Amino acid sequence: MNDNSALYAFNRFGDTVLRTAFAMTGNYQEAEDITQEVFLNLHSKPQEFESDEHMKAWLLRSAINRCKNLRKSARMMRNSPLDEVLENTLSCEFTPRDNEIREMISELPKKYSSVIFLYYFEEYNIREIAKILGKNENTVSSLLQRGRKKLKTELEREGYVYET
Amino acid sequence: MRPNEYNDLLCKIKCSDEFRSRMQEKLKEAPAKEAEYEETVSGTEVITQKSRWGRFAAAAAVVVLIGGVAGGGAYHFANINEDTKIEETQAGDSILYELKEHKDDYDAKLIVMNPTNGNTSIVDINKDQFFSYMENNNVYYELPYVVESRNSISVVFSPVDTDKDLLYQFEISENDTFNWRKTENGKKSTAYYSYDDGINHYGEFGQMFVGSEIMEEMRQVSKEYLEKNLKDIVDSVTGQATLTEGAEESRDIKYEVDSNGLLEDILSFDWKTSYAVYGKNMYMINLNKMNSYFMMSDMGYLVLLNDSFSGTYKLANSSDLEAFKSLVIAKHLSLAQYDWTIDSSTIKRAFSTQYEGITVDFYPDSGQFTESTKYVLRDSNGFKKEISSLQWVSCETDEAEIYKDFYSMDSLISRNGYILPKTDGARQYAYKLKNESSIERLREICDEHLIPLESGVDASKYDIMDAFPESYKGGEAQFRADDGQFTESRECTVTDFDRLKKEISDLEWTFCLDEMDNVYNDFYIAGAVISRNGYVYPQNGSQSNISYKLKNDSDIEKLRGILDKYIEIQDN
Structure with a gap:
């Protein structure tokens, strides 16, 4: 464990937290705001972590909680595409498919999107996700199943093939 | 969607250079002293466990110390806002002694008003007894501002010489703050104070100078008044509450955001004002505005405070306590309180979104290892009615029998006599049949309304x-x-x-x-x-x-x- 400071945490896990927030909101601007809140809060109220993994779990939980409590402000254009400005900002290209996936993320209830993100992207197992989210394993398992089912239903409706 | 498409998109999401450098700058600076939003992360075994109490205290500039169990409860309201530097002072003494020196030049009247119905009582007060009380109870702090409180008792000192334009007024509020106001030639000056000796001065003052009958009458709260002030506060709830067990342990719990339902259920009881707040468990409901809070206790108390209003209430009838716990606390807060009776409307609410013909998955175990089979729900209203007619109590969510032989609707219902209600967030408790003898009846209801779904049905x-x-x-x-x-x-x-x-x-x-x-x-x-x-x-x-x-x-x-x-x- 190197450091408990918020600066260290940001340098180490800033992208992870941003991605978590994006995976739940589908909106880059909102994800940035959430990320800022998470780290500024840690900065003003330092925590003690046993390890980097512990720090990461705490940050993920913090970001997920904030996403759940997020209230949309007028300036947040939830359905705006991942536009050119953002492409230039992040120096990458977004495909039309990216936009579709982003919209699906933003439509998915947050209780599902958090579990799907932790499982598929962060590759935590059910037990670890349960620990991070403070839920029991059966609940997580059920959320994962239902989340996938819901995604599948949405995708089938749009004529896509869902692959797991 | 293929997982790799999902991952590909997320991999592109990184902090922009501008955001990264902005954050790094901010995090190098000294942290801002801001109590706006204290971290609410739990469950990741953070080593430092801090009391959540400070957040609300700072927000409201007022803190309630919980006495804990009935009978032993001492409390006080005191200014503890960290942002406000309060120096201990006896400044109030100057007005007190100035007035005492000329007490014979003044008539004193005590005024008590119930703002909820406008009833006012004016009684004479023994001046010597008043000054004696003030001198003997002199542990207080000066406040830079007034902390609003619903009920107050005023003592007005008006000059016997009607040509003299110098008026003094003492006012003590139910939150144990008081103020001295001096009006001279039309010019007013006011000093605010808060007692800090743990004694319920408002109650004591009332008993000594007003009398229990009038004080009791002043404590009656009109429903309209409570509704008006409660609505504004209840509308601001955010969906998360802090449960404080005893005076130290605290943890976050989920609150089901049903403002109208909560308001309606609270107002279904009669309330009166209270000087103290008692509770084994206190529930601070988070609000989405600063300087406001809303708290309930499992001993039937309410505390409300916002910018323009504050009040402490208790159930007018102690016999309502069990109903209050079931209808308000257990129904609206997802609590880990077990063996509480769950009322039938709460059971119905667990299935509120089920509708005629919905298909339901049935799992013989947790569902992780076996395929579910499909059932169709018939006569959903009858199903809800019959299920809710059984007697249910709260229980822990991890009882193994919940996850065996269960139907997965929005809520889970196990043939072993359990319901795991749906919630949006952390579920804190489940329901189980109060009597094991009801299990067979539950199974009959399930068999009657949940029909195995096969092709051809x-x-x-x-x-x-x-x-x-x-x-x-x-x-x-x-x-x-x-x-x-x-x-x-x-x-x-x-x-x-x-x-x-x-x-x-x-x-x-x-x-x-x-x-x-x-x-x-x-x-x-x-x-x-x-x-x-x-x-x-x-x-x-x-x-x-x-x-x-x-x-x-x-x-x-x-x-x-x-x-x-x-x-x-x-x-x-």
């Missing part, structure tokens, strides 16, 4: 009607000759959706499992998927891989006739 007219999402009103539709993967879809127009839906649902249908290849063949997407080969695939989001098939093949031509009558395929 009759579907009702309402099943078909419900297959169409409510948001679809007709107009644009599509037609595809195959599953749409290889051919273009053709634009269509539904000319009369209501008639189309009605005439389709008038045909005889059966449930159909796993025939999706047949569904996606010569089909329209018009709210639901309707295949010309005699299938309807619901698009109401409630089920997948379950469609409806015409009971009689001879109806296929009828269906096609209906489709041709109400859906026009556009020329490409």
